[in-house]
Amino acid sequence: MVLVAEPKQVVAPGELLAEGDHLLGDNAYKIGTQIFSACIGILEIDGNTVFVVPLKGGYFPRAGDLVGGRIVDIGLSGWSVDIRAPYEAMLPASETPGPRGPRRRDLSSSFDVGDMVLAEVLDFDRTRDPLLTAKGPGLGKVSTGRVVEISAAKIPRLIGRKGSMINMLKQETRCQITVGQNGIVLVWGKSPEDERVAVEAIYMVEREAHTRGLTDRIREMISKSRMVEQVAGTQTA
Amino acid sequence: MNKLPEPKQPEKLIDEKGLRIDGRRLDQLRPLKLEVGLLDKADGSAYIEQGKNKILVAVYGPREAHPKHIAMPERAVIRCRYHMAPFSVDERKSPAPSRREMELSKVIRESLEPVVLTDLYPRTTIDVFIEVLQSDGGSRCAGITAASLALADAGIPMKELVAACAVGKIQGKMALDLSDAEDKYGDADLPVALVPNMGLVTLLQMDGNLTTAEFEQGLSMAMEACKTIHSMQRETLKKKYATIKDAVEEREEPEIVA
Numbered sequence: 001m002v003l004v005a006e007p008k009q010v011v012a013p014g015e016l017l018a019e020g021d022h023l024l025g026d027n028a029y030k031i032g033t034q035i036f037s038a039c040i041g042i043l044e045i046d047g048n049t050v051f052v053v054p055l056k057g058g059y060f061p062r063a064g065d066l067v068g069g070r071i072v073d074i075g076l077s078g079w080s081v082d083i084r085a086p087y088e089a090m091l092p093a094s095e096t097p098g099p100r101g102p103r104r105r106d107l108s109s110s111f112d113v114g115d116m117v118l119a120e121v122l123d124f125d126r127t128r129d130p131l132l133t134a135k136g137p138g139l140g141k142v143s144t145g146r147v148v149e150i151s152a153a154k155i156p157r158l159i160g161r162k163g164s165m166i167n168m169l170k171q172e173t174r175c176q177i178t179v180g181q182n183g184i185v186l187v188w189g190k191s192p193e194d195e196r197v198a199v200e201a202i203y204m205v206e207r208e209a210h211t212r213g214l215t216d217r218i219r220e221m222i223s224k225s226r227m228v229e230q231v232a233g234t235q236t237a
Numbered sequence: 238m239n240k241l242p243e244p245k246q247p248e249k250l251i252d253e254k255g256l257r258i259d260g261r262r263l264d265q266l267r268p269l270k271l272e273v274g275l276l277d278k279a280d281g282s283a284y285i286e287q288g289k290n291k292i293l294v295a296v297y298g299p300r301e302a303h304p305k306h307i308a309m310p311e312r313a314v315i316r317c318r319y320h321m322a323p324f325s326v327d328e329r330k331s332p333a334p335s336r337r338e339m340e341l342s343k344v345i346r347e348s349l350e351p352v353v354l355t356d357l358y359p360r361t362t363i364d365v366f367i368e369v370l371q372s373d374g375g376s377r378c379a380g381i382t383a384a385s386l387a388l389a390d391a392g393i394p395m396k397e398l399v400a401a402c403a404v405g406k407i408q409g410k411m412a413l414d415l416s417d418a419e420d421k422y423g424d425a426d427l428p429v430a431l432v433p434n435m436g437l438v439t440l441l442q443m444d445g446n447l448t449t450a451e452f453e454q455g456l457s458m459a460m461e462a463c464k465t466i467h468s469m470q471r472e473t474l475k476k477k478y479a480t481i482k483d484a485v486e487e488r489e490e491p492e493i494v495a
Contacts, residue, residue, distance in 0.1 A: 010475045010478045010479060010482075011475075012389065012398065012470075012471045012474045012475055013352075013389050013394075013395045013396065013397055013398055014352075014395075014396060014397030014398055014432075014433075014434050014471075015471070016434075027394060029354075029396060031435075036396070036397075036434070038354060038394040038395060038396060039389070039392055039393070039394045039395070040389050040390070040392065040474055040475075040478075054392050055392065055478060056280075056281070056390065056391065056392030057391070057392025057393070058280065058299065058300075058392070060357075060358070086298070086299045086300050086301055086358055086360075086361040087301060087360070087361075088301060126311075126359045126360075127310070127359075153392060207481065208481060208482075208485050210478055210481070210482060211481065211482045211485050211486055212486060213486070217485065
């Protein structure tokens, strides 16, 4: 059992990561006893498992994921939703809150083309397109707040270990933040300034996701921009 | 309208000192410059300069397959377009895809397919656009080198980067990485694409005649060169993230010291 590459290091596809009886994790593959990286990312070791956290890449749906999506089409019994995945998702009318049974009225009265919805992936496998549900607390149409779109590969970093990053962001920016696994982040703040700071911080996480000490640097950035705001506020007053 | 004079055939491709027309030794590569992630709209992109070659590659995907009927139920389909800009050669090239471009699109696609983990993304396509801005011989190899970088830059899971390089015969001697003139007036051309870690050759074409001994010598020269190019590819890919890392972590360092 030998680690060839150093953990937390940026690795390229085809790079030898470890040799011996390690377990194979995500984004890695095995030839004989050697484990190689399958994408550009950061090498991580968890116990005996070797895996790579990708630095780039699109969203691939999984059942249970919370996602943000845009309505792209209205059908007879549901909506087509763009969830930034290689597959177009389906949101059936029966999976939206409201009266049950077939609806006579035009579906566009609930969601229209271009609307942003927050939904959960009900079901997805390799043979069928993802199925969404908008039933549940907090799910459904999003008509207020700000939408931030970042790379889906950076979502784990935005959440952080046990939610450390996202909890810090919520606290420091005084905003309510909902993170969709597909890279769509929704921000609601009490003031436009709060929202602006939160959006800026989210982009910063995306840009610097692979660096050390990021949480502290973000906190610093937020408090700095607060100070600037306060100074500007006293000057105008 | 006056036609531009045809570029003259050089008298000698190799001089008395054993150097080639651009001053290289027989086993020397042209200057190589690689870059990744320069296009915002594409999922992944790369740029290569190899000698006078200037090639830009954009990768999109995995994305929904259009038209739907090309989608495969069990894996992603890779589509590849090799295209030469009208201004990339001495005389204007028609922008319509030529026979040669279609062939190159096919062989480049086939040289990339074995490394991409297409079975992870069923019913989708991965589109690779190779745009030759300036051409100088060996552009299919430079295209492969850049395309595999762009695929990796797009975050598409793949087993390994593919590196490619050509060898050829000029004045009866095997020479590495032929330039345009050497390709035109030389005796043979042998483009090779290699997946170094797996020892897999994914492209092997030959134009002209070589003896078995020459072929073997040429192949080993090309494979050596591919390994050199491969290490540059890796470095380029990692450098993109290393520069951001260095820039932001540097600001911290004084605090750690203090």
